Amino acid sequence: MRVSIKDIAKAAGVSHPTVSRALSDSPLISAATKARIQRLAQEMGYSPNALARGLVTRQTYSVGVVVTTIADPFVAEIVQGIETTAHDHGYTVILCNSGAEPQREIAAVEMLRSKRVDGVIVTSSRVGALYLEHLERIGAPVVLINNHNEQSGRYTFSVEVDNQHGGWLATGHLIQLGHQRISYVTGPANSSSDLDRQAGYRHALIEAGIEPDAALIIPGNGRPDGGERALEILLSLANPPTAVFCYNDMTAIGLIAAARRRGISIPKDLSVVGFDDIVFASYFEPPLTTVAQPKAEMGRLAMHMLLSLITAREDNGEEISNRVVQGELIVRASTRKLCKRVERRDK
Amino acid sequence: MRVSIKDIAKAAGVSHPTVSRALSDSPLISAATKARIQRLAQEMGYSPNALARGLVTRQTYSVGVVVTTIADPFVAEIVQGIETTAHDHGYTVILCNSGAEPQREIAAVEMLRSKRVDGVIVTSSRVGALYLEHLERIGAPVVLINNHNEQSGRYTFSVEVDNQHGGWLATGHLIQLGHQRISYVTGPANSSSDLDRQAGYRHALIEAGIEPDAALIIPGNGRPDGGERALEILLSLANPPTAVFCYNDMTAIGLIAAARRRGISIPKDLSVVGFDDIVFASYFEPPLTTVAQPKAEMGRLAMHMLLSLITAREDNGEEISNRVVQGELIVRASTRKLCKRVERRDK
DNA sequence: TCATCTCTTGCACACGTGTGCGTATCCATT
């Protein structure tokens, strides 16, 4: 049978409030009985009931983390950062895979609400207006990762990478290597991160005096198969590019695999840049040039922000604002200088 | 303010037990009031308090999942399987990274005990006797993944891949390709999975009439850097092997990267087999031949087993036993037939 | 008409913990 503070109270010949106070190290209890009760609790194998405690204190010390799928290594690294920070502050993580199905997302949110989590971190790729409304109903602060939300509510904030700057870095790197015709392979449709990376790409081109060519924007989907298809489209172009910037590393990997099958050498015939710097980026052949997102760091930041929001509800809130972190260009071997090939300038 | 069943009771002009029964669809309540109360609950935005419910029913519908690190894509895929199955049965997953630090593991277990989880799944690489004892103290059933535990307790069982058979498959494949000198690069020290894979390796060699050579067993650590170092050792051998079976894919990747730097061609000069079939195995160059573990499936199985154990506590338990699943050899391009090279037979 | 039975609802308690407030004890001060 499970031992409660009442059992300890009976064993020690005191009342249960005394035990409660002794275990929480209250100054109201004499040092002698405090020590006696603590030893007793230890001996009897007492474990405080977090449910009962949460019921009365209205604090559960647990946070919900909603992801599309934890099997995505990019997501997993973020969650790693979240969990570690949460643990260090005595918080517990409840994991929810939404699988990008709205119905499942709703169910997850309802569950978190029911469990009375102290806060929520969401790293689904897109967050519809309807979903955000549900999120607000939890009645707990919410932090979004890589989800730009225009009107951050009273208690919802976000941590995100500077996608535009990242796109600018990647494209600028290719330009500096001498490339003029540079493709962009898009990510999932309508994602704000895709649009921002693309904006950075355009910005870098214009800055260098290169006219952006709509034909060089090739649709992808953020997954390897999207990259594979993109390469085929790219090759069918009348005037194919000498370099390509991909929405993310997964896309780049697919594209490179397809290129290898077609006998196209990377980076000799085509330079490729990715985005994210997933775990294996340096182990691919060729090692992938990419824009690194500080994934674990972003998880840490999000959790810290959430902790601030949680405690800010009691204290009058210190000012918290959305946080934007910078990606970092990591040059490996999938890009190289454009040289000694006849450069075909259109128009 | 949060709405409780008492608030609904007041609004409906009934007592709170009536509301409780109406919402749980009890046959004791008339259809009319049941409908009225359910509609009222909907309107008032009622969300049941899982804490209070768990306190009285002694069921929390949440399970703890302890992993070394969720950032390991292999682990993440297992957790994906666990979470999906848990969700489908109305259960919630509490995630704990142990980071392989014993102190952290203990803390995690204590936290899970405090939260009164209904069960626990552990997929840390090694589980010491002391740790298992702590685990038992949770007072909830435990399922271990890829952790062979000799004496499974009253409520602890396991799901694991057949490591010995997997090692036999990998080595057999190399033998069939004509290789005679085959190395094995070990995993983390003293892990039972490593010993079992090595046993399968020896078994396949002996079966084929090849004398196992202790010099060909090279220490690794389960990570890429271990594989890189292994390659150097391997090259320094007087009579180097023509093929190598690595403890896992991470090791193989490191080994292949090191080989590339040394100008050694895979699979022309050296055939390489991995283990696990991590997500990117097919995207590496060359695509990796490996023994696939059904990761998501193992997660599913473990969760199903846990559900059985949980419900079996009330019903008299149906018989549950440890489960062993078979890996599958996946032949890609990192291995190939040994041919037309002078074969050096020792002794 | 009265007893019995079914249907519906309320009362009271329990789960385990935290906390405001009252009170008993003891020591020091006047």
Place this chain on the structure above:
DNA sequence: AATGGATACGCACACGTGTGCAAGAGATGA
């Protein structure tokens, strides 16, 4: 010796929910 204050502890209630049991209201049969 009486008063004051500090110290240490118990009483009672609250958090939100589930459930055994009693009780009231009708309906039905004798």
